[in-house]
Amino acid sequence: MVKIIIYTIISLSLIGIIYKDIKEFIIPNIFNLLLTISGVIFGIINRDLVDRIIVSSMMVFPFTLIYCYGYELFKKECLGIGDIKLVISLGLILGKTDYMPIILFFNMIFLLATIFIIAKYILHRKLPRLIPLGPFIIISFLITFWAKR
Numbered sequence: 001m002v003k004i005i006i007y008t009i010i011s012l013s014l015i016g017i018i019y020k021d022i023k024e025f026i027i028p029n030i031f032n033l034l035l036t037i038s039g040v041i042f043g044i045i046n047r048d049l050v051d052r053i054i055v056s057s058m059m060v061f062p063f064t065l066i067y068c069y070g071y072e073l074f075k076k077e078c079l080g081i082g083d084i085k086l087v088i089s090l091g092l093i094l095g096k097t098d099y100m101p102i103i104l105f106f107n108m109i110f111l112l113a114t115i116f117i118i119a120k121y122i123l124h125r126k127l128p129r130l131i132p133l134g135p136f137i138i139i140s141f142l143i144t145f146w147a148k149r
Helices: 002-024 031-045 049-074 083-096 099-124 133-148
Strands: none
Touching: 002 083, 002 133, 031 049, 031 083, 049 083, 049 099, 083 099, 083 133, 099 133
8 A cells, every 4th residue: 555655656756746847947856855765765674775875876876977967067057956865765766676777767768858859850851959858767777677677
């Protein structure tokens, strides 16, 4: 019963993030907080909270590098802090895993974003100025989550 409630909260939060990020290019903190709390509860229930924190740290490290050094390289913000918080919370939900699902997660994010950019360019003949990365992170997470099961 508890897991059903948590999965419902996760699903509604992911839908809310996708909507908000597409419309306003922001990921509200309340959704990230709900996802983080859900991941911690899963860690307590499954007695693997430390493993979930380690996976979350491994998943967020490349995004932190992009956030920190992307501005230095491209002179504009490449990634928002909301995206980083989202990856942290999704890592807590994903839980203990080996390296392949994490590699799949990263590859899927950037593959989907690249397809989106190419499609936008073909349709509008110009590159998008901003890209909502949240939906791509979530789709990649869902693929990784279900592939892990």
